[in-house]
Amino acid sequence: MPAIGDVARLAGVSKATASRALSGRGYVADDTRRRVQAAAARIGYIASPDAASLVTGRTKNVGVVIPFVNRWFFGEVLEGIEGALLTAGYDLTLYNLAQTGPERDRVFDFFLARKRVDAVIAVGVDLTDREVDVIARRDKPIVALGGTAPGAPRLAIDDRGAASLATEHLLKLGHTRIAHLAGAGAGAAARSVQGLRRAGFHEAMDAAGLTPAGGIDGVVEAEMSLPGGYAAGLQLLGHPGDRPTAIFAASDEVAFGAMRAAERLGIPMPTELSIVGIDGHEYAELFGLTTVEQYPGEQGRVAVAQVMRMLGEVPEADASVRESALLATRLVVRSSTTAAPR
Structure with missing residues (x-):
């Protein structure tokens, strides 16, 4: 079995240089690195991860x-x-x-x-x-x-901000009876993703001076899945007297389930019910779902x-992320939302 010494002799370098060239750790001139890599490929040398970890303390x-x-x-x-x-x-x-x-x-x-x-x-x-x-x-x-x-x-x-943005989109369309299909546990775990999205919904509704419609405090919790959204959607929309005209769903999959529930109940969308989600799911365009995309x-x-x-694998000057960071989102409007019914 070829060893690092064989690679070094074939490339005309020291074993230390050959090791640095193949591990990527430490400086080696580009032409030297290419010569060592070519030598390793020529004799079929494969570096042992276990041996490397003994030297570097890393398992890769x-x-x-x-x-x-x-x-x-x-x-x-x-x-x-x-x-x-x-x-x-x-x-x-x-x-x-x-x-x-x-x-x-x-x-x-x-x-x-x-x-x-x-x-x-x-x-x-x-x-x-x-x-x-x-x-x-x-x-x-x-x-x-x-x-x-x-x-x-x-x-x-920014889960709270994304939820506020989604809710504000419905408010700008003239909806005043808006409900939230929240992720399971949203009420008990304020710092969780589902908790932050619930808080963003209430923040936008409070700023508009409105009381959420349907559910308990305008919120029905659901498993963050299509079946979860379907079950919660039936619960939320099953009483015509207390039915909202718009729903902000905590995820696109919950929104898909709610859309199916509305269809099952014979509620026309979006003329009688607008729905918006969060995620940018690959099927959002297929469903015509308005959503706050993330990537x-x-x-x-x-x-x-x-x-x-x-x-320490990336030089500090080249590091693209240095501390905790907020990641990008974008509101994408499709056919699942429209102006509130008169």
């Missing part, structure tokens, strides 16, 4: 914790993370994180704490102080994308850039 592996792998937003984020990590020469280890219980504890107490990862990206989950401490005590950087991790950098859209694939790439900076 990042752990990603995520609550769902079968929902659009999380799949898009994961694709962005994976592509960026591969470009950086890193592997990915995925952990599907339960809400609570011993399975979640094992992820932090065993897998992330004891297994070999250099950093952790938490996507759409709210980590506890204890969970963050387990990782931080082992000097592993943590980045929270969408969720929260006490003391760690947080990358997210989960790009968010995944930004999270990796932050991790690379924290690991």
